[in-house]
Amino acid sequence: MEHYSQAAAVPQGTSSQSNTGPLVIITILFFMWGALTALNDVLIPHLKAIYTLSYVQAMLVQFCFFGAYFIVSLPAGMLIRRIGYQMGAVTGLVIAAFGCAMFYPAAQAGYGLFLFAFFVLASGITILQVAANPYVTVLGDPRTASSRLTLTQAFNSLGTTLAPLVGGMLILNGAAFSADQLAAMTAAQQEAHRAQEAASVQGPYLALAGSLLLLAVLFAIARLPKLSGASESDTDSAQPFSALFKHKHLVLGTIGIFLYVGGEVSIGSFLINYLGEAHIAGLSHADAAVYVSYYWGGAMVGRFIGFAVMRTVSPGKALAFNALCSVLLILTAIFGSGHVAMWAIIAVGLCNSIMFPTIFSMALHGLGSQTGQASGLLCMAIVGGALVPFVQGAVADSSGLQVSFFVPVACYAFILYFGLKYANLHKQ
Incomplete structure (x- = not known):
């Protein structure tokens, strides 16, 4: 991350x-x-x-x-x-x-x-x-x-x-x-x-x-x-914090950061237990830990791919594409079994690669002197990593581990919406 x-x-x-x-x-x-x-x-x-x-x-x-x-x-x-x-x-x-x-x-x-x-x-x-x-x-x-x-x-x-x-x-x-x-x-x-x-x-x-x-x-x-x-500019220091909420793309971006960090962390948190399910891979905790490395490694590899692609594709469209792929992969992991389900959930790591910096930069677009305050708001939204796994845990306890992955599906669905809504943001 x-x-x-x-x-x-x-x-x-x-x-x-x-x-x-x-x-x-x-x-x-x-x-x-x-x-x-x-x-x-x-x-x-x-x-x-x-x-x-x-x-x-x-x-x-x-x-x-x-x-x-x-x-x-x-x-x-x-x-x-x-x-x-x-x-x-x-x-x-x-x-x-x-x-x-x-x-x-x-x-x-x-x-x-x-x-x-x-x-x-x-x-x-x-x-x-x-x-x-x-x-x-x-x-x-x-x-x-x-x-x-x-x-x-x-x-x-x-x-x-x-x-x-x-x-x-x-x-x-x-x-x-x-x-x-x-x-x-x-x-x-x-x-x-x-x-x-x-x-x-x-x-x-x-x-x-x-x-x-x-x-x-x-x-x-x-x-x-x-x-x-x-030193912040006089304009920045004079702006009340509440003024930030007039910028809809910042508000939605803050929600996006909250849900992205939550979804990414939540999947990683449940991955070893998920891969230990008998109908998925039946792996021991030690063996499953290797595949958690693949999940996080996918994000590292994806950054290089994203760097090249985003030179010609708008950030919003790239974000929406990755979010859509994440939703489809997680649904495969929910309804599938065996190696198909296993590799589908691991591949979400590849899609995560560009999301944090892309949402961050789109949320700050055009804020001028309010950028410093807005950046602080976005950083606080990282608390999604604390709350979303907690929600998925509650669903896993009540409805089963595989069903609980609908929680990160909902997170990435919002990011898909955010990417499509501001697909041409940097052209405005």
Whole structure:
């Protein structure tokens, strides 16, 4: 998933020093927060099995994780204006590391502490994003800023692609027992099994905590350009926030971001359980995790295809086409079975590729001095990743897992409508 910062920044002064080292560090940051986000798709089915959770209870992971974006985004901007971008990034890394470290006691304390750890981790990532994004544009020639942003986003996608694969090997490699097998165990055996499975997250997340702390040290000592918040124009600051809602394409775009992030995250969250269904693929959690990597990897590949196609096709039409393909693929996954259904739901990842940046840019079209405020509104809409999986979980509990995928169908149907309605927006 692409990440956009609410905070704009401008460089103060210039430096002749090489920016290669700082750019490498920031690129690693993009990779890390992509990996940490995608690891949730591995942990959700794992925690669901350990604590015998309903789907709604399991989706509390995404509720706590993406809820942090909504709660922390605005305070993060205020914090960074106070302590600066560089120290803001260091603070975000330290908080994220603390969140990862909390997984160690959570494995012994239970599901509640896991949820709090997810919130702390996501809070750190949110602060980190708001602080680190501006550096991409100023570390080098302004004429090549777009290519640098593309590079860092590619590494973010690489993180989301590799994390489920590695996480599956490190976390899901224990013996999996069916509900009947667990029922046949004594209470002591069940408790011992749960403790063993919960402990499998401790090592990987301690390693992640150490990596984040190391990055915090590197970021703290790196010689980076001084940034300050770009002053908004008098017109922008004078505009009340409510004035944004006069722009229909912004309002619909905000809903689109909410539903897109929700649909994308929801599919990833349920994918391992879906592929474990006997009439779909009957895969173990560890084997299914590999295909979650294909889902996120499809988005990475699709960006390159989208970059070429959208040079001649309008953003709205490209968005509508991808949304339509997503709807058809998910319907195939709902009504189909076997490998056809399996690959249909995985292929939605390819269609996701262009959606976030396209909806984002279309929603901001022609807003002029209100662009900064509107960008903040769109960033807050990422909370869809917290709420839509929760809704799908409720449907899965009441009507079945396969039927629950009608929830992301509805999300992509709205995006199809948005794309068609503003198919010629940039020509206006």
